Amino acid sequence: MWRDVKLIAANGLRRSLRDRSILIQALLAPVLIALVVGAAFSSGFRLDVTIGIADADRSAISQRVAEGLTGAGGNGIAFSTLSDPADADQVVDSGTYDAVIILPSGLGEAVISGGQAQLEVVGRATSELAQSVAQSVATGVAADLQTARVTAVAAGAVGATDPGALIQRAVSSPPPITIEQGEVQGTFSVMAYFAPGVAMLFLFFIIGNGARSIIVERDEGTLARILAAPVRPESVLLGKTVEVIVVGVLAMTAVWLITWLGFRAFWGDPLGVFLVIVAAVVAIAGISLLITGLARTAAQADALTTIVALLFAVAGGTFFYGATGLLADLRQFTPNGQALAAFVDLSAARADVAAVLPRVLLLLGIGVGTAAIGLLALRKRVLA
Amino acid sequence: MLRVSDLVRRFGDQVAVDGVSFEIAQGETYGLLGPNGAGKTTSISMIAGLLTPDAGEVELFGQPVTSARKSLIGLVPQDIALYPDLSAVENLQFFGRLQKLGGTELRARIDEVLEVVGLAERAKDRIETYSGGMKRRANIAVGLLHEPKLLILDEPTVGVDPQSRNSILESVAALGGSGMAVLYTTHYMEEAERLCDRVGIIDQGHLIAEGTRDQLVEQLGEKTTVTFRVNGARDQIDAWRADLGRLPEVSGVKDAQGAVAVVARQGPALIAPAVQAAQARHLDVIGVDVAEPDLEAVFLHLTGKALRD
């Protein structure tokens, strides 16, 4: 029996390797698409914001604030002084500045007396992030000044001998929460997301094609010829199953090795990656066998495969890198979404094999379950 | 060597094969003759183990056809059951290995059968590049590969040009002569007459007659087939056909491709009254053909219809 299974699988494999359509879908398409995405997003997030500081107060306090800010730029945020606060709207609108923070006249007085004052931020509708950054910066300034104001008023209330020194100390003392900056080590290439995602989309087509060949071979007579030989029908079904799984694993492993070794997209722990590849292929093979088993004709199986593949691709996040909400929830219900989550855990979270094992088992379970139903349905048809 | 008894197979409400029984001896070429849809392919599929019979038995050398004993049979399906994207050699390798052949034996057999069907020169070309006749011959080659005791050929000449057809018939005749038993289905009477030692006539799932060509023709007695070609009004021709049916000793009247065929004892004696009847209906008789009894006539006699409807 195993000899027949191997013969039938090998024959299918030989025919697949000759089929140029399969090579295009299995290798060329995922690699090319991943390369384009990789090239588009190679530079990562870039911020380049210029914030103008306009001092309308010109008091000692406001001048110190302005000086403090203009020296504090970096990391994509630049501060520079704007001489005339009345120009703020115009320079923001024209794009000279992405946002302006105005220190209003009377600010210094308000700090000492505890009176009303408002910092002003001018932003541009088309540059929302710059406006938000300016708001954050202004809020920080306001909070520092507020500390000084509260200290001043409280110092007066307790009759402190030198309120000025206390205010000075309040402004210069570090906040009670200390902040340290660290880095997340290790990089991630978007190719490690899109290559497996797109590869799985096309695997639905390739594996669906392989599963459907059971019906096609019945219609074209080669199945009858195989069964006229001393071969059990189970061997034929198993042979086809082995064939599509081998084709799928070979194709996806090739995509992995090409993007990893050729284009330095790190997919994570190799053993884990291989396990997820196998599990994903088994799940897709199972679903394809189920579709083939349920379809009445080869054309119907083809149509169902196309629809299922595209729906799973959309719902599974093949084209939506890092979506939230509805899309993120939908992913959990698709085999390719589950596999993609496992791939991302391996590549971006540097997870180990144990961490992706639950998803691997889930995918294998989906594959075995659907394959069982599909093969039973096909068994009835293969030997009428 | 092959005994088929009381085979029955239904598809839903339809009874495709209804109690078919026959035997084939070693070295014998047996023809299963009948029109399309008579139940020939269904019978063959049950003999080859592709379909489970609803009732009845198939025995090969006195034992049922189990999976392992399928190697005794070589099936040549009606379709070109080959992988078009593989070469003839690759197809033969695959199906040969499924028949448990391998190594040098398989290689030798492949060369042999390719020689038999005359495809040795194109052996390495893909099947999809072959002509219709070449595909048919490659299809037969696979059936012969494992040297079966019984070769089943299901309508091997359908859709083939006359030249290839002749070459196929010659090959089959040679195989029959080599001691292999052959089960040959066809709806071409000439093929059955030319190739087969014995013929079973099948119609609507029933085997309605069986025997050598001569035995079958004898059933007709001295009957001959007279074919008339006439010109005239359609309704008059129909009426004239009814007239013919009433003539003495006529056992069948049938439209045959624009002509009217009559099976009767003493055919030549029929000509004069038939022509008179035609003239009475203002029909011009433009041709008369008297044929010796053949299987076509037997079929017409038994079923009242032509083989090729």
Added chain:
Amino acid sequence: MRAALATARVEWIRFFRDRVALFSTIALPIVLVLLIGLTFGRGGAQLGLGVLAEDPGPLGTSLIAELEDSPALGVTVYSDRGDLYRDIRMGLLGGGVEVPADGQPVQIFVQQASSAAGVVMSTVNAAAAQVGTRATAVAVLSREVPARKAAAAVDQALGDVPPLGVTTTTVGAVSETDRNSFALAVPSQLMLFTFLNGLLGAATLVQARQLGVFRRMLATPHGLGVYLSGLGLSRFLIALLQAAILLGIGVLAFRVHFGNPVAVLVLVFVYSVIASAAGMLLGAVVRTPGQAAAIAVPTGILFGMLGGCMWPLSVVGPVMRAVGHITPQAWANDAWNLVINEGAGVAGIGRQLLVLIAFAAGLAVLAVWALGRQARAGR
């Protein structure tokens, strides 16, 4: 002409009988427009911040509350460090912040060499300053008076002193695509699927070639050209129908203002010609319908990605933007942007239209040439 229309009619009927074609040309783009429009609707301008806080003290809790109020960062709470690092590495988050028990330093982490650090740093600093007002004032005052007295005075002052606020004014108008995410989703999906569907039309052509329709048509008095123009016409009409449905949904269901209707019409028209001509060209060069589909889907996706249908070309670097303009999609996207956001009319998108017309003409000429060659070769 009548013969061409008859061919178009047959193809049109065949299309509506083909459930897969209906699904992939009509249903799927609608589903995608909905998903994309609804998912990427809000919070596009915010940078994500992941917060890891296992057991924060009162100060830490206030800090997290302040961060959640900040306009620049969208806060997501994580319970697993691996997940947080994953999303930072993937760039889904601008950075992360770990808030430990009070007294221990708060850790900010960003990806190596990411310029998100500036935003994260300034925002967390601002939040810390807000949270620290009381604690700092009490600490400073405690040097002069007993701690309890200092605390009472500070709390009194906090009640008396009005907060120093920040007011914001925004200049300029929000663009239509920023205001309504469907204004971006509809044209981009429209272009993606019109083109994909046009390419998939190649399968029909290959089938016809295989069935010998070409040879039969060459033998009729109308010739092959009539048949091909009929086929092209039907694909073109299907593309128009697809556009009408998607634009209709955009206007009626999602209140998108697409701008100058004449410009939209001309743009859709020219783009549909490009899509059908591309399909005819593909149909001329591949051998089997299976091959046509195998090439059409990846090509459609690739062109969509390069041309800005999957993400706006404004987010990619200058090189990829330039490379993208080898596709008609990029030029059409530029034109859509001008029409929707800048209120451009036909004249305003003249340059883009000229390039698109050149694409259409070039593809049509190539397709006719290739099909003619096939027909003469008797295929």
